Amino acid sequence: MEKHSLAELSETEQRLVREAVAARQSAYAPYSGFKVGAALLDEKGVIHSSCNIEGADYTLTTHAEMGAINAMVRSGVLRLKRMAVAVQAKTGWAMPCGLCRQKIREFAAGPDVEVLGVNLDEAGNIREIYASTLEELLPYSFGPEHL
Numbered sequence: 001m002e003k004h005s006l007a008e009l010s011e012t013e014q015r016l017v018r019e020a021v022a023a024r025q026s027a028y029a030p031y032s033g034f035k036v037g038a039a040l041l042d043e044k045g046v047i048h049s050s051c052n053i054e055g056a057d058y059t060l061t062t063h064a065e066m067g068a069i070n071a072m073v074r075s076g077v078l079r080l081k082r083m084a085v086a087v088q089a090k091t092g093w094a095m096p097c098g099l100c101r102q103k104i105r106e107f108a109a110g111p112d113v114e115v116l117g118v119n120l121d122e123a124g125n126i127r128e129i130y131a132s133t134l135e136e137l138l139p140y141s142f143g144p145e146h147l
């Protein structure tokens, strides 16, 4: 996992980061208070974004990454090339949860798909960006080719 500043990223990566940060603004997280925004670049060059949406029973919560992937699939595209996820984590960084890693795996163009973890400070400004590959986040993974 590599640490970056926004300026070090490519123009496309910067767009993804900004879209993820913007999507986080729409998060509905009254129970956890943990707002998440995600944006992905599909194989056709289109960006899809989403946020987490919680429910009072907690089990109905949908994750930002899943929402962005669902939007991509709904548009008719099945492969993503990159994803950025924006959070404000107490630990200073956060990457997609295990469920989302598996969902990214399902639709990733390959194991080298880049995932950018964007950590925001309390004012909502970008503090740090961590870049990782899907292979690093989910080694020895299970996928469609195994069935």
Ligand SMILES: [Zn+2]
Binding pocket: 063, 064, 065, 096, 097, 098, 099, 100, 101
């Ligand atoms: Zn998740």
